[in-house]
Amino acid sequence: MSVQALTEWIFPRMVELRRTFHRYPELAFEEEQTALVIMEELQRLDIPFEYGGVGGGVVGRISGRDDGPTIALRAxxxxxxxxETTGLSFASVNPGKMHACGHDGHMAMLLGAAAMLKENPPPGNVVLIFQPAEERGAGARVIIQSGALNRVKAIFGGHVMRQFRVGEIMVAPGVITAQSDKFVIRVRGRGGHGARPHEAVDAVVVAGLLIMAVQTLVSREINPFHPSVVTIGQVQAGTAPNVIAEHAVLQGTIRTTERPVRKHIIEGLKRMAKATGVLHNAVVDVEVTEGYPPVVNTKQEAEIARAAALKVVGQQGLVPLDYPSMGAEDFAYYLERIPGCYVRFGARREGWENIPLHSPAFDFAEEALKVGAAFFNEVAREAINTYAAQEA
Known part of the structure; x- marks a missing residue:
């Protein structure tokens, strides 16, 4: 059976799986029922697996030849x-939870690819990684600590995007997503009556000055050719309209693609906070928590992914990377350990607007499942053949 025919054959099952995942979403490190569905499907396919328990991952293994190269595929x-506000017939039934980032599709794609690889095993080994907690908690590190990457030559993953049309795959070497860091600025002034400001140190005023000042870190201190973002997303202060606030808390995110730029922004944030505190007789503390590293695709693996994508969507379906995403992805932790490549799968039908990831209205065209499954199948074979030839 040809790859195209096999993909069409498994498509209804992928849709069924995707809709089951979508209907019953679970948050980071709580993916118990999700893991159960995955394990039941792997059992149905007669693929052995290991399960790390609730909060852990499901790792399946397809063995084509024991002495052949081993590669990993991740969802x-x-x-x-x-x-959720999509109005889908299979919308989330779990209040306050939804698959707003396409992970339901990623799991269905990988299970579809598993069926294809099981039907015709490549001359090597494939590790199927179903990872918890990508959104919050860096679940990739749980997989790494489990030893799932032992003897793995390279890893490949991908993400659905309505930025691209169905039938398109974005493949590129180098930086794909940004480093993410969280910061908290705590301002301590001196509270007082709103009618007697001269007796107080207004934490709201200090916080307001900082909100405007930190925007100049990127606009006036960073080379425009180095993508960077500083966003303050939360502000908390005050207890009553006629009381001058003694405390204020600002929380935000820093996104960078260059380590020197990251260092400069963090140092600049602390410099501005300290100076603003001195200027207004307040105490200002800054706490920065390191987030996910940047995703940096390795050159050879990007070439392997490109070759696989060409087989799936042709030259017309290959999409270049105009600029790195300022979003973050914990796939980066895998790439700090082993080579690999992270791609984007087009998931927008003609006539659809580009509803962004994490929107309560996010959905994707299910035809993208065919493309993702076919890509995972092809990239596993392409990688195994490439590494086997190099080792011969």
């Missing part, structure tokens, strides 16, 4: 907090 399992 993420967790949903997001939020109330």
């Amino acid at each position: 993420d399992m967790d949903g997001l907090p939020g109330d």
Whole structure:
């Protein structure tokens, strides 16, 4: 059976699986029922697997030839907090939870590819990684600590995007997503009556000055050719309209693609906070928590992924990377250990608007499942053949 015929054959099952995952989303490290569905499907396909328990991953293994190269394919399992507004017949039935980032599709794609690889095993070994907690908690590190990457030559993953049309795959070497860091700025002034500001140190005023000042870190201190973002997303202060606030808390995110730029922004944030505190007789503390590293595709693996994508969508379906995404992805942790490549799967039908990931209205065209499954199948074979030839 040809790859195209096999893909068409398994498509209804992928749709069924995707809709089951979508209907019953679970948050990071809570993916118990999700893992159960995956394990039942792997059992149906007669694929052996290991399960790390609730909060762990499901790792399946397809053995074509023991002495052949081993590669890994990864899908993420967790949903997001939020109330779905898609109106789908299979919309989430779990209040406050939904698959707003396409992970339901990623799991279905990988299970579809598993069926294809099981039907015709390549001359090597494939590790199927179903990972918890991509959105929050860096579940990739759980997989790494489990030893699932032992003897793995390279890893491949991908993400659905309505930015691209169905039948398109974005493949590129180098930086794909940004480093993400979280910061908290705590301002301590001196509270007082709103009618007597001269007796107080207004934490709201200090916080307001900081909100505007930190925007100049990117606009006036960073080379425009180095993509960077500083966003303050939360502000908390005050207890009553006629009381001058003694405390204020600002929380935000820093996104960078260059380590020197990241260092400069963090140092600049602390410099501005300290100076603003001195200027207004307040105490200002800054706490920065390191987030996910940038995803950096390795050159050879990007070439392997490109060759696989060409077989699936042809030259017309290959999409270049105009610029890195300022989003973050814990696939980066795998790429710090072994080579690999992270791609994007087009998931927008003609006439659809580009509803962004994490929107309560997010959905994707299910035809993308065919493309993703076929790509995972082809990239596993392409990688195994490439590494086997190099080792011969």
